[in-house]
Amino acid sequence: KAGVTQTPRYLIKTRGQQVTLSCSPISGHRSVSWYQQTPGQGLQFLFEYFSETQRNKGNFPGRFSGRQFSNSRSEMNVSTLELGDSALYLCASSPGQGSFNEQFFGPGTRLTVL
Amino acid sequence: AQSVTQPDIHITVSEGASLELRCNYSYGATPYLFWYVQSPGQGLQLLLKYFSGDTLVQGIKGFEAEFKRSQSSFNLRKPSVHWSDAAEYFCAVGAGGTALIFGKGTTLSVSS
Numbered sequence: 001k002a003g004v005t006q007t008p009r010y011l012i013k014t015r016g017q018q019v020t021l022s023c024s025p026i027s028g029h030r031s032v033s034w035y036q037q038t039p040g041q042g043l044q045f046l047f048e049y050f051s052e053t054q055r056n057k058g059n060f061p062g063r064f065s066g067r068q069f070s071n072s073r074s075e076m077n078v079s080t081l082e083l084g085d086s087a088l089y090l091c092a093s094s095p096g097q098g099s100f101n102e103q104f105f106g107p108g109t110r111l112t113v114l
Numbered sequence: 115a116q117s118v119t120q121p122d123i124h125i126t127v128s129e130g131a132s133l134e135l136r137c138n139y140s141y142g143a144t145p146y147l148f149w150y151v152q153s154p155g156q157g158l159q160l161l162l163k164y165f166s167g168d169t170l171v172q173g174i175k176g177f178e179a180e181f182k183r184s185q186s187s188f189n190l191r192k193p194s195v196h197w198s199d200a201a202e203y204f205c206a207v208g209a210g211g212t213a214l215i216f217g218k219g220t221t222l223s224v225s226s
Binding site for chain 2: 004031033035042043044045048050055056058090092094097098099100101102103104105106107108
């Protein structure tokens, strides 16, 4: 079974631009979560989607948004990029909702904002 | 509010020696607890998890962790470390839905 895939793996943008990151979960998984990883703040939860609905959201500004499609693939969008948005963005999929479901992480998208 | 503390930022262990990585959590109810490992350029891999029951949990790659409610701890252990265990280790607590709250991580170096 293929793992979680994230595209692109690396991205360079400039301040003020917007960016869209993509995540394809493991086949059959219906829950997708996104995390931001930075050296200073560590791993922080962004949001969770299940059956195309956002179920949970972390403490991030409205510039961060996401969506999930009927095939469970998910996209994350960041508008009006700031230097502080430079980070590794990780996507995780799981079979269902709830922390007791094991989450499988993708390799991440490394975003650099110049 | 829920939180996870990993007191050790960096630990160096000799190959073949035992390992213990510390994790303390703050959570009002019975926590779901996890340990993940991240190798350079990779995503996170689940080592083990605790939901309920036996407080000593066995995981992959020879790791185990013990849940101690009285100490709010969930320390990770391995009896004999291999060079391939060098990585960053994250403790996490389930925070509702599939959201996880992670500690800041402990970097493990293995010396020969």
